[in-house]
Amino acid sequence: MGAVLQASLYRSAADRQRLREQGITVRLVKGAYLEPASLAWPRKEDVDASFDKLAEQMLRPDGCLPDGPLRNALATHDRERLMRAQRFAAGMGVRPQQFEFQMLYGIRRDLQRELLKAGWQVRIYIPYGTEWFPYFMRRLAERPANLVFLLRNVLAA
Ligand SMILES: Cc1cc2nc3c(=O)[nH]c(=O)nc-3n(C[C@H](O)[C@H](O)[C@H](O)COP(=O)(O)OP(=O)(O)OC[C@H]3O[C@@H](n4cnc5c(N)ncnc54)[C@H](O)[C@@H]3O)c2cc1C
Known part of the structure; x- marks a missing residue:
């Protein structure tokens, strides 16, 4: 079992910290649901910035969980977010086994291939x-x- 963190929610930074302390793996997403401005950033730019910040926290040496079948995941099809995360992970010396990218089945297959070619792990999400x-x-x-x-x-x- 793992947890999903929505970058759009203000509470996610604190939740990430608590989940990290308890060794629970996290899938970071932007957030699919319309929430009131009292709970979530209404502007896409702020959600993107929050995603980048949380992704970087997850990719720091103390944010990565040990290798295993369940890993922390960054789930997005946003090229800019993916580029930033890759640059940051490479700069931190994070190994591909320590986290994974996730995308929905059939969406942005070009990016899925690019990530694989660059040596990262990609998991495809299929609802059933x-x-x-x-x-x-x-x-x-x-x-x-x-x-x-x-x-x-x-x-x-
Ligand atoms: C593996 C996975 C699990 C998820 N689980 C959850 C969850 O548990 N809770 C939750 O709230 N949300 C979940 N989401 C959805 C997530 O919150 C976003 O709503 C969704 O990923 C779209 O945002 P984006 O990060 O791809 O960026 P966006 O900025 O929305 O999109 C970037 C680009 O990706 C492409 N794109 C994105 N989505 C689609 C699409 N559906 N069809 C075609 N092209 C698309 C477009 O080219 C778009 O310009 C999940 C997403 C993924 C990939």
């Missing part, structure tokens, strides 16, 4: 099980462009 329909509807609500993406891929199959 009986609750796939509500999950799918939430993803559509989050990003209506997903419908076009889905139709294009179904028609191309």
